[in-house]
Amino acid sequence: MAHHGQGTGAAPRRAPSRLQTVRARILGAVLALAALGLIIAGGVAYTAQRAHVDDRMDQSLTRSLEEFEALAHDGVHPSTGERFTSSDDLVNTAMRQTVPAPHEGxxxxxxxxxxxxxxxxVPLRLEDDEALMEELEPYTTGRVVVLRQITTPETSYRVLVIPVTDGDVPSALVLAFDRSAEHAEFDQVFRTYAIIAVVALLLIAAVGWLVAGRLLRPVRLLGQTARRISDTHTSERLPVTGNDDVSDLTHAFNEMLDRLAAAFDAEHELLDDVGHELRTPLTIVRGHLELMDPEDPEDAGSTRDLALDELDRMHRLVDDLMTLATAGSPGFVRLEETDLGRLTDDILDKARLLGDRRWTVDARTGATANVDEQRLTQAWLQLASNAVKFSAPGSKITLGSAVRDGRIRLWVRDEGIGVSPDQLERIFVRFAQAERDPAFRDGAGLGLAIVSAIAGGHEGRVEVSSTRGFGSTFTLDLPLEPGPNPPAHEPDDLSGASGSPLAPRSSPGVVAETPLTMEIPVDSRARLGERTSS
Structure with a gap:
């Protein structure tokens, strides 16, 4: 049975339409806010101004009422010069003396x-609007002044009715504004405002489109660059301009590319290293297995021993490669407060078992620092192992630790064959070995690369000084992070007995170093006084 709506693969991702771009959304939001602001401002102003027009008409009609009352109270008939004696004369005279406004009748x-x-x-002819006349008739026979709005099929009026009573026949004066015409003039102003608002929105749209394009250009470049990035193409970087959030984003993106490039490089190096170094022992084991005579116990035994030895070497090689592969990760070093003097003692205990040498310590600091004790032990012992490897039995190997100018110094000095000047940089490269004598090529060439990686994990470096034929000195140079204040004076550096004459006095704030050299026989289990090494 076929099932509709199901596919064999993931549906292709749809590219966002033009209206869905960030640029369009920003512009749409700006235009919406601008239009809303213009509409609210225009609406409030329109409502207020229409009310003002009505107030102005009412004020004009009220002044006309006051003038009529003044004429009735104090005025005289222009023909007789006497006071008005009839309502007809008063209304007729008031109409002659009144000059209506443009939309007033x-x-x-x-x-x-x-x-x-x-x-x-007078342009506004009230008498021509029969519906208005019928509406006005009841008010003209009353005794109360009326100010109201009357709407007829022709237009809308603001009407003032002033009744005058004199005898049995009432009279009335009616003044009225064409309210619709007054508002029409005002509406024309707001039609102009609407046109200007539309033009303003168009200008805002044009300027906003250009500004948004310039502001979002780094984001577009970021997307284009991200699409071009692959594990073989990580050299792309974005130009950083300005000093704002977008430039911070560009900085962060470039830093991310740096990390990706480092990760890709580490991955490629690891694959190359594994393929290069593991191929040799596998070839050796395969060749001996193919040539082995299963019927010959001696041949089978020697082949077994060779295969196990090569497998052990492969195991050590894999461990070293894993160490180098994790060198750039955040958890490669775990800093904790460490007593560097105790660490020096521990390294000496462990290093003296590496070979038949005269092991000495020529300086021992009593300072503490935030370092990774296990990683430093690994690096320091690797330097000691190299010193044993490239020196003769019975020669001297010196260890030391010091803190000077805010830097930790941990060193190993030997009396071995030394390193040629042209090989000093090469020896820290993976699988590189300076000495070509087969007698010295029993490793994979990863030891110093691991030491350099551990120093780099502590934001430090490895220094080397060497004279061909006279020995070498390898030094771990690391920053000293703030820790507890050092003691006013350090105890006996190597014996552990406080108050020894060998412990120099130190001034406050200065870490004391002990320029002390002591030789330790390899076959001795006792270590300097009462201390016993394990």
């Missing part, structure tokens, strides 16, 4: 019917 009522109309130049 007026009309006079008597007995609920239109009696007087405005002069011809």
């Amino acid at each position: 007026m009309v006079g009522f008597r007995g609920g019917r239109t009696q007087w109309i405005a002069a011809t130049p």
Whole structure:
């Protein structure tokens, strides 16, 4: 049975559409915020200004009412020079003296019917709107001044009705603004505002598109560079410009590329090293197994011994390669407070079993430091093992430790064959060996590379000085991290008995070193006084 919707492989990843890019999203957010701001600002201003237009019309109508009341109270008839004696004369005279605004009109009522109309130049003809006249009739026969809004099929009005009572027939003066026309002038201003707002949004879009493109250019380059990165192409780096979050991102990306490049290089080196070094013992074992006579016990036994020896060498080689492969990882060294004097004693105990040499210590510090004791033991013993390897039985090998100028110095000095000047740098390369004499080629050439890696893990280095035929001195030079304050004076450096005359006085804040040399016979199990090595 076929099952729809299932495939044999992962679906290809869809590339993001143009509208889904960060640049478009940023621009969309900016435009949305800008448009929202313009709409809110325009809406608030529009509402406030429309209310202001209504207030202005009401204020104009209120002034007209005050002028009418003043005319009725203090005015005189322009023909007779006497005070008004009838409401008809008052309304007629008020209409003659009133100059309406551009969108204002007026009309006079008597007995609920239109009696007087405005002069011809007045553009707003209230009397032509029959629906308005019908609406006004009840108000013109009353006794209360009315200010209200009336809407007819033609337009909307803001109306003031001033009734005047004189006898049995009431009169009234009606003043009205064309509210729709007043608002239409105001709406034109906001239509202009809307056009300007749209143009502003277009300018914001254009400028924002360019600015976002410039700001996001490093991000685009980052993506393009990331797509070009592979284990054989790790040289790409991004140019760093500016001093902002994007430049910090670029820095971090370049540092990540450096780590990737180092990881790829370490992987390739490990594979090359394994392929190079393991092939030889495998070839040797295979060749001897092919030529071995199973019927000959002596031949089978010697072949077995050779195979086991080669397997042991392969095991040691794999361990060394694993050590070098992890040299760049964060957990390669684990720092803890270590007594360097005790470490010197321990190294001497272990090193004296490496060979028939006269082992000596010419300096021993009593300082403490934040170091990886196991890694330093591994590196120091490797230097001691090299000294044994390249020196004659019975010769002197000197160990020492010191702290000077904030640096830890741990050294091994021998009286061996030395290293040629042109080989001093080469000896720290993996599988490189300076001495070509087969008598000295019993290792894979990884020892000094491991020592250099351990020193680098402590942010230090390995120094070497050598004279061909007179011996070499290898020194681990490491930074001294802040630790407990050193004692005012150090005890007897090697015997462990405090107050010994061999322990020099030291000034406060200075780590004392003991320029002491003592020879230790190889066959002696007692170590300097009461101490016994294991």
